[in-house]
Amino acid sequence: MPLFDDEFRKKLEYLSIISKRVFAGHFRAERRATRRGTGVEFADYRQYVPGDDFRHLDWKAYLRLNKLILRLFEEEEDLPIYFFIDSSQSMTYGNPVKLDYARRVAAALAYIGLANLDRAYMAVYAEKIRAELPPQRGKGRIFKVFRFLEDVTAGGETNARESFKTYCTDARRRGLAVVISDFMDPAGFQAGLDILRHFRHDIFVIHVASHEEVEPVLKGELVLVDSESNVSREITVTPALLTDYRTEFKHYCDEFEAYCSKYQLGYVRTVTDFPFEDLVLKVFRQGRFLK
Amino acid sequence: MIFLALSPFAVTMLAVFTTLALVAMYFLRLRHRRMMIASSMLWNRVLQRQEERSLWEKLRRILSVILAVIIGLLMVFAVARPEIAALTGSTGRTMIVMDTSPSMQARMSDGRTRWQHAVDMANTLVDSSGSGTEFRIVDTSGQYDSAYTSDAGEAKQAIRALRPMAAPPRFPESEDSSTQTWFISDGVAIPAVPQSARKLLVYEPVRNFAITAFEVRSMASAPLQYEAYVEVSNFGNDARRTTINISEGGPGRIRREVEIQSRQSYRETFDLSKFDGGGIRATIQTDGDALATDDIAYTYLPLKKKTKVLLVTKGNAYLQTALRLDSFVDLSVADPKDYREDPANDAYVFDDFAPAIQPSKPALIVGIQNGVPNVSWLPVPNGTVEKPTFSKWDDNHPVMKYLSLHDVSIAKAAAIDPSNVTVLAASGETPLIAASPVPGAGARWVLLTFNLQSSDFPVHESFPLFVDNALAWFGRERLALRRTTGVVEVPIVNAQITGPDGKAVSSRAYLDRTVFEARDPGLYVAIKDGQRQYIAVNLMNRQYSNVNHPVLNWGSEIKPAARFLKHEVWFYLLFAAVLLLGLEWFTYHRRITL
Numbered sequence: 067m068p069l070f071d072d073e074f075r076k077k078l079e080y081l082s083i084i085s086k087r088v089f090a091g092h093f094r095a096e097r098r099a100t101r102r103g104t105g106v107e108f109a110d111y112r113q114y115v116p117g118d119d120f121r122h123l124d125w126k127a128y129l130r131l132n133k134l135i136l137r138l139f140e141e142e143e144d145l146p147i148y149f150f151i152d153s154s155q156s157m158t159y160g161n162p163v164k165l166d167y168a169r170r171v172a173a174a175l176a177y178i179g180l181a182n183l184d185r186a187y188m189a190v191y192a193e194k195i196r197a198e199l200p201p202q203r204g205k206g207r208i209f210k211v212f213r214f215l216e217d218v219t220a221g222g223e224t225n226a227r228e229s230f231k232t233y234c235t236d237a238r239r240r241g242l243a244v245v246i247s248d249f250m251d252p253a254g255f256q257a258g259l260d261i262l263r264h265f266r267h268d269i270f271v272i273h274v275a276s277h278e279e280v281e282p283v284l285k286g287e288l289v290l291v292d293s294e295s296n297v298s299r300e301i302t303v304t305p306a307l308l309t310d311y312r313t314e315f316k317h318y319c320d321e322f323e324a325y326c327s328k329y330q331l332g333y334v335r336t337v338t339d340f341p342f343e344d345l346v347l348k349v350f351r352q353g354r355f356l357k
Numbered sequence: 358m359i360f361l362a363l364s365p366f367a368v369t370m371l372a373v374f375t376t377l378a379l380v381a382m383y384f385l386r387l388r389h390r391r392m393m394i395a396s397s398m399l400w401n402r403v404l405q406r407q408e409e410r411s412l413w414e415k416l417r418r419i420l421s422v423i424l425a426v427i428i429g430l431l432m433v434f435a436v437a438r439p440e441i442a443a444l445t446g447s448t449g450r451t452m453i454v455m456d457t458s459p460s461m462q463a464r465m466s467d468g469r470t471r472w473q474h475a476v477d478m479a480n481t482l483v484d485s486s487g488s489g490t491e492f493r494i495v496d497t498s499g500q501y502d503s504a505y506t507s508d509a510g511e512a513k514q515a516i517r518a519l520r521p522m523a524a525p526p527r528f529p530e531s532e533d534s535s536t537q538t539w540f541i542s543d544g545v546a547i548p549a550v551p552q553s554a555r556k557l558l559v560y561e562p563v564r565n566f567a568i569t570a571f572e573v574r575s576m577a578s579a580p581l582q583y584e585a586y587v588e589v590s591n592f593g594n595d596a597r598r599t600t601i602n603i604s605e606g607g608p609g610r611i612r613r614e615v616e617i618q619s620r621q622s623y624r625e626t627f628d629l630s631k632f633d634g635g636g637i638r639a640t641i642q643t644d645g646d647a648l649a650t651d652d653i654a655y656t657y658l659p660l661k662k663k664t665k666v667l668l669v670t671k672g673n674a675y676l677q678t679a680l681r682l683d684s685f686v687d688l689s690v691a692d693p694k695d696y697r698e699d700p701a702n703d704a705y706v707f708d709d710f711a712p713a714i715q716p717s718k719p720a721l722i723v724g725i726q727n728g729v730p731n732v733s734w735l736p737v738p739n740g741t742v743e744k745p746t747f748s749k750w751d752d753n754h755p756v757m758k759y760l761s762l763h764d765v766s767i768a769k770a771a772a773i774d775p776s777n778v779t780v781l782a783a784s785g786e787t788p789l790i791a792a793s794p795v796p797g798a799g800a801r802w803v804l805l806t807f808n809l810q811s812s813d814f815p816v817h818e819s820f821p822l823f824v825d826n827a828l829a830w831f832g833r834e835r836l837a838l839r840r841t842t843g844v845v846e847v848p849i850v851n852a853q854i855t856g857p858d859g860k861a862v863s864s865r866a867y868l869d870r871t872v873f874e875a876r877d878p879g880l881y882v883a884i885k886d887g888q889r890q891y892i893a894v895n896l897m898n899r900q901y902s903n904v905n906h907p908v909l910n911w912g913s914e915i916k917p918a919a920r921f922l923k924h925e926v927w928f929y930l931l932f933a934a935v936l937l938l939g940l941e942w943f944t945y946h947r948r949i950t951l
Contacts, residue, residue: 155395156395156396157395158395159394159395160395164395248395248396250395250396250398250399251398252398276395278394278395279395279399282394284392286390287389287390288389288390288391288392289389289390289391289392290392290394290397290400291391291392291393291394291397292394292396292397292398293393293394293395293396294395294396295397297397298391299397299400299401299404300389301389301400301404304947304949305947307403307407310403310406310407311399311400311403314399314402314403314406315399318399
């Protein structure tokens with residue numbers, strides 16, 4: 067089953083991923099870089115120094131000022147985009163399943179990145195990095211991304227901190243890190259994100275929740291079993307308890323949002339029964355993640 | 358607190374078992390359903406916060422157990438039927454003895470009778486007793502003795518059914534010593550009361566005038582003239598005037614106004630010569646009289662009429678003399694040849710003679726063995742018995758009243774078949790005096806199976822009495838029997854009783870008497886075989902009328918203990934259990950408890 071259809075894919079081609087920061091790329095691309103180079107966008111002037119490419123001398127300025135002034139152009143490079151997809155056991159819940167939803171979001175964003183000649187890195191994590199896709203560039207590589215995402219299987223506990231730490235210490239270049247997860251990390255949502263912040267990535271968080279997590283439909287005497295840790299706990303579900311849970315969930319989300327706001331991280335929360343296309347085409351654009 | 362249904366040990370064991378069972382069941386009940394969730398991270402936070410939040414959260418888990426145990430224990434105690442005397446009164450057997458003597462009808466200063474106060478007191482006693490109390494309602498007149506009942510309504514109904522009436526007071530015996538006995542009385546006419554009985558007094562001094570004697574009797578000088586003897590007593594504590602009235606249905610009226618000192622009586626004999634006869638009534642009218650029952654008295658004045666008797670004989674000096682000396686008899690004599698039935702005659706006396714056709718009026722037939730032809734309405738002689746002697750006679754029959762026949766000698770008598778006659782006197786061989794057998798089959802007759810000439814019976818003192826008894830039995834009016842209100846016995850077998858209002862009164866027939874209940878004073882009539890016997894039922898009892906003379910001084914009145922709860926404790930325990938059950942159900946389903 068394709069992650070999305072051709073019509074939606076065409077719509078994606080008009081979008082590009084926004085990064086709040088400007089990172090150094092590897093290859094020439096359509097994204098402005100910090101370096102001055104051979105791009106077409108004028109950036110600045112400076113005094114000519116021996117060794118400069120005199121093809122960029124501004125002869126009109128020389129005639130007026132009798133000085134050799136060099137015109138600088140912005141270098142256009144690609145953007146490294148790291149997609150971190152949570153594949154822990156908790157992602158198998160929801161209707162549709164959170165992991166499927168995350169896959170489609172990742173695929174869509176990856177396609178946008180590839181279409182803009184950005185380099186897309188894919189990493190699937192749970193208690194550790196379970197699978198990763200080498201950097202892909204160009205629209206033609208989207209099918210490889212699809213295959214990678216389709217092969218993702220869920221399992222294990224969430225440990226974002228260790229996963230991200232392992233991934234980032236492998237001399238990665240800084241770039242845009244897109245984390246798609248339900249953030250049911252026993253260590254807390256900050257643990258993993260702090261690592262990404264430490265490596266100075268521009269972070270965009272997509273918090274995927276299922277409807278059952280937002281509005282649990284539980285009743286009576288229950289033994290709740292954690293799907294990741296298999297730890298069970300007896301509860302008697304009362305209306306008051308459900309209210310408390312909802313309050314707690316909201317508090318958790320607010321706390322998450324406040325954290326992201328504090329560190330200028332992009333944050334979008336969605337539930338799996340929210341239409342995926344609307345999320346990509348509307349919410350991400352409104353959230354200034356896409357343009 | 359005591360338990361009526363179970364022993365304390367059984368209650369304890371049951372309570373322990375119930376508690377353990379409920380706690381065990383409670384834990385069985387907590388078998389939870391497993392449910393996988395994505396992550397328990399948030400749930401753990403919620404639960405941790407909840408547990409930290411308040412003591413209530415910790416307590417409410419155990420609240421269900423506590424509620425269940427309380428409900429179970431309430432049910433156990435309900436089954437054990439506890440009794441807390443302070444709340445429900447004491448439970449047990451209670452016998453309430455109501456004094457139903459006529460003095461209880463005395464009206465008190467508040468306008469209500471002592472009886473009404475006694476009924477109120479008895480009802481209060483029932484209400485204030487333990488709800489499981491078994492009541493037995495008894496009176497002192499022997500008219501009512503209920504079975505033990507724990508139904509307060511039934512006990513009150515029994516109390517309502519009682520009424521004061523004149524009867525020899527007797528105190529009922531209780532079955533066992535554990536029965537608590539209450540005696541409610543005015544203390545005036547009471548039987549011997551056991552020491553153990555608790556007494557409730559309904560007494561207040563009142564005024565009372567009473568007719569303590571009222572009777573009619575013949576004047577010695579003129580047997581057909583009557584006089585009435587009246588005695589009126591003042592049982593009050595002050596002298597007062599009263600008006601005595603004697604009246605009848607006819608023109609006879611006597612009125613006398615007298616003043617009677619306290620504790621004194623007024624007696625007078627009144628000439629009733631101006632009275633026609635029939636029922637007469639004596640009443641007294643006094644201001645502020647408390648007891649009305651003894652203010653009226655009835656009796657019967659026989660009609661002043663001689664019995665017209667035709668003696669049919671060839672000559673019998675004994676009979677003629679006996680009949681002529683009878684002041685109630687208007688005698689005429691005829692020879693058997695001249696006998697013709699005359700409607701003007703009230704009775705016939707046949708001497709050695711019997712007409713072929715039975716006369717329409719009663720007849721005394723003396724001697725059938727000498728020349729009396731066989732007649733269909735009399736027994737046929739089937740021989741003679743030589744020198745029979747009276748071996749037995751029926752004293753209870755009106756004809757044989759006051760007769761002594763021990764030494765009567767008879768030369769010979771006719772032998773008759775005793776099966777078709779009422780034998781009044783007989784020798785070993787044959788009836789000697791017989792009476793008509795079947796009531797209603799013609800006029801009455803009395804037959805002597807022996808001739809007066811062949812016996813010394815005419816010279817015995819019993820002979821004129823016999824003749825007078827026979828003529829009286831034939832229909833002469835008699836003075837009324839005097840009885841007091843209550844259970845009345847009449848020495849007439851199987852008589853039909855008519856009350857003062859002319860309606861039949863239910864009666865019970867015994868071997869030698871008829872018994873009925875006369876609740877109110879009045880002139881009752883016992884009718885048997887067309888004969889009427891008047892019964893003057895009056896209170897006329899000094900003991901009952903002496904309402905200011907309590908036999909016992911009981912001191913202060915004993916008030917029955919009040920109770921706070923109407924029903925037994927088990928009822929409230931069960932009610933509380935049901936209430937708590939509902940509460941537990943509600944709180945459980947609302948998740949207030951777990």
